[in-house]
Amino acid sequence: MSASIKPDKRKDQHFLIDRDVLRKIVDFADIHGNEDVLEIGAGPGNLTELLAQRARHVYSIEIDPALASLLEERFKDSNVTIIMGNALKVAFPRFDKVVANLPYSISSEVTFKLLRHDFRLGILMYQREFARRMMAKVGESEYSRLSVGVQYFADVEVLMKVPPRAFIPPPEVESAVVKLTPRPASYSVKDRGLFMGLVTAAFMGRRKRLRNALAKGEHVVGITNMKELTLKLPQDLMEMRAEEVSPEEYARLADLLCELRGHEHQDIPG
Numbered sequence: 001m002s003a004s005i006k007p008d009k010r011k012d013q014h015f016l017i018d019r020d021v022l023r024k025i026v027d028f029a030d031i032h033g034n035e036d037v038l039e040i041g042a043g044p045g046n047l048t049e050l051l052a053q054r055a056r057h058v059y060s061i062e063i064d065p066a067l068a069s070l071l072e073e074r075f076k077d078s079n080v081t082i083i084m085g086n087a088l089k090v091a092f093p094r095f096d097k098v099v100a101n102l103p104y105s106i107s108s109e110v111t112f113k114l115l116r117h118d119f120r121l122g123i124l125m126y127q128r129e130f131a132r133r134m135m136a137k138v139g140e141s142e143y144s145r146l147s148v149g150v151q152y153f154a155d156v157e158v159l160m161k162v163p164p165r166a167f168i169p170p171p172e173v174e175s176a177v178v179k180l181t182p183r184p185a186s187y188s189v190k191d192r193g194l195f196m197g198l199v200t201a202a203f204m205g206r207r208k209r210l211r212n213a214l215a216k217g218e219h220v221v222g223i224t225n226m227k228e229l230t231l232k233l234p235q236d237l238m239e240m241r242a243e244e245v246s247p248e249e250y251a252r253l254a255d256l257l258c259e260l261r262g263h264e265h266q267d268i269p270g
């Protein structure tokens with residue numbers, strides 16, 4: 001690492017220096033010469049360089065202007081484009097695979113943003129605890145809005161654990177490399193916003209039965225007459241609590257709700 005780079009923990013800067021882990025990440029991604037890769041949080045560019053050796057093109061997003069200009073210099077006249085900005089705000093270019101040692105503070109938001117795009121594979125470093133929550137199955141204590149939202153749209157697999165000493169400076173938490181494989185479009189729900197609103201409201205009232213949680217969280221679902229609508233949804237599901245409902249059942253509920261909302265709109269006179 002260049003002497004001029006001083007990692008700033010407040011900006012989630014924990015640079016991966018373990019060559020073995022870097023190489024494994026790139027191998028897991030199995031990049032072909034006709035594929036474009038997105039990287040989020042390029043840091044000093046060690047992962048970027050390995051990705052660029054295999055991909056057709058690499059798009060690397062970096063928020064820190066000082067790092068971004070070093071990266072510009074390092075990768076000028078190459079197949080790497082540096083996008084300076086906040087990964088939550090900039091538009092993602094078209095990409096086949098996403099490979100990144102993510103800034104952990106945006107893990108959730110950036111994962112949901114990624115899953116709104118069409119791509120083949122993600123090899124992503126997360127905090128280990130976060131990876132566990134992503135993978136949790138229905139009924140487990142860590143099963144949450146995150147598990148439902150991610151698992152409905154992608155298969156999730158932990159590929160390896162990574163200890164703090166693989167980074168400079170070492171983070172206080174263990175990390176894990178996760179493989180995200182987005183599912184085909186047949187898994188799509190009619191209205192993603194409604195699906196996520198429904199799941200969010202359900203888990204906000206985690207200990208309540210779904211009928212009460214949804215009625216209480218109708219502002220989150222974005223539908224005003226939720227209490228009446230719950231009477232028209234499958235009653236066996238309305239009796240369950242958030243952690244007992246599978247991602248597929250949430251999707252079914254969201255689609256039913258989408259239809260019911262349509263009918264309600266049609267009922268409005270004029």
Ligand SMILES: C[S@@+](CC[C@H](N)C(=O)[O-])C[C@H]1O[C@@H](n2cnc3c(N)ncnc32)[C@H](O)[C@@H]1O
Pocket residue numbers: 011012013014015016017040041042043044045046047061062063064067085086087088100101102103104106
């Ligand atoms: C964990 S470091 C990884 C750096 C590098 N890829 C590596 O493996 O050594 C995360 C990087 O993301 C950058 N970053 C933090 N928040 C960001 C955001 N919202 N958008 C884009 N980059 C961000 C940080 O400046 C930092 O360089």
